[in-house]
Amino acid sequence: MIKGAWIVTALIGCDQGATAEPPPKEPPAPAADDGRVEKRGSSESRNTAVEEEGLLIGEYRLAPDPVIDGDTIRVEGIDKSIRLLSLDTEERFHGKAERAAATKDFEGYLKMKRGDAKRPRKTGTPMGEQxxxxxxxxxxxxxxxxxxxxxxxxxxxxxxxxxxxALVEKNGRWTSYNVECVRAGMSPYFTKYGYSHRFHNQLSHAEAEAKQAKRGIWNPNAQSYGDYDERKAWWDARADFIRAFEHQATRESNFILLSHWDAPNRLEASLGKEVVVLSTVDRVKHFKGLVRVTLDMQPKRPLPLIFFDREVFNESGVADYQGEPVVVRGRVERYTKGSYSTLQLVVDDVAQVTTPKLPGEI
Incomplete structure (x- = not known):
């Protein structure tokens, strides 16, 4: 038994559960041209299709009152709202008090909402409503x-x-809302979780066009966040870090992105072997004899990193990277107690952890 593992059991007992067998792959959808793709046959509108690996999810009827905000919609047949990729529109106002504060003194409102946060925050704005x-x-x-x-x-x-x-048929062709939203200046090209693999050029060109025309958030008179240079520098630094890992992952079979649906299966198959994983730091908890850091993993099964040496934990700097991506190298171990079992990585050398170079101090 791994030293201190009995403590880990009490902390992650909710992570039990077997993963499903890999679903059949869908054929790749055709590449888009300026945010558009040629029409293809529709798939059955059913919630189970969402869990199947592939580029094409399917065609769905829009739910009544489908728009939650500029980057989130609802459709019939899927249990949750759809988070639209490569977009980060500003928020709608949450209540009359927030709207009133923004109307009275917008600059003061933005300063109040950010407070002493080191990174930009999201809040309701008139541009979010737009x-x-x-x-x-x-x-x-x-x-x-x-x-x-x-x-x-x-x-x-x-x-x-x-x-x-999300694509809608207009004039006989499928038009990408994601690209057109950026082109209209309603959102920047959002790269916080990585560059788009399929539409990077279209989104980059759409953003450049919106900036040139001073549309939406790029209009100097717009009541918007106004700190997009800072946001974009932060997002792109993260995206560069993620892209470097993705490039290595194409050459190294033991590189695993924990955001992939099959990450738990791949870790299980790597038991006793060294892996290199990429994910965001979720939680950091200190206990007598160890520090437990959890990395986000799909489907909602965080991967524990166990630091028995507190000096190694401190030197790794991982505590300053909550919510940020990190790369960790380690041997996959299993901890078992009774009917409960979980995989984990033990970090005993600071060299096992790589953090991104982000603008400003963290």
Whole structure:
């Protein structure tokens, strides 16, 4: 038994459960041209299709009142709202008090909302309201929406929502809402969780076009966050770190992205072997004899990193990277007690942890 593992049992007892067998792969969807793809046959609108690996999720009827905000929609047949990829529109106001504060003194409102946070935060703004109206106009009258993934293995995000590009048929072609939202200046090209694999050029060009035309958030008179240079520098630094790992993962079979649906299966198959994983730091908890750091993993089964040496933990700097991506190298171990079993990595050398170079101090 691993030293101190009895403590780990009490902390992660909710992570039990077997993973499903790998589903059959869907054929790749055609590449888009300027945010558009040629029409193909629709798939059955059923919630189970969301869990199947592949680029194409399917065509779905929009739910009544489908727009939650500029980057989130609802469709019939899927249990949760759809988080639209490569977008990060500003928030809608949450209540009358927030709207009133923004109306009275918008700059003061933004400063109050950020407080002493080291990184930009999200909050309700007039541009967030405008982005929602843009989405409503875009999807108005659409009979169905086509949902596609960026990566066939990236099925759901941190909050369990399906991740997708949303396309609507306009003038006989499928038009990407994600690209058009950026082109309209309703959102920057959002790279916090990585560059788009399929539509990087289209999204980059759409953002450049919106900036040049001073549309939406790029209009100097818009009541928007106003700190997009800072946001983009942070997001792109993360994206560069993720892309470097992804490139290595194409050459090294033991590199595992924990955001992929099959990460638990791959770790199970690597028991006793060294792996290199990429994920965001979720929680850090200190206990007598160890520090437990959890990394996000799909499907909602965090991977524990166990530090028995507190000096190694401190030198790794991982405590300063909660919510940020890190790369960790280690041998996959299993801890078992009674009917409970979990996989974990033990970190006993600071060289096992690699953190990104982010702008500013963390």
């Amino acid at each position: 982005a929602s109206e843009f989405a409503k106009a875009f999807f108005e009258g659409a009979e169905s929406v086509r949902l596609e993934r960026d990566d066939p293995k990236e099925i759901r995000g941190h909050f369990g929502r399906p991740l997708a590009y």
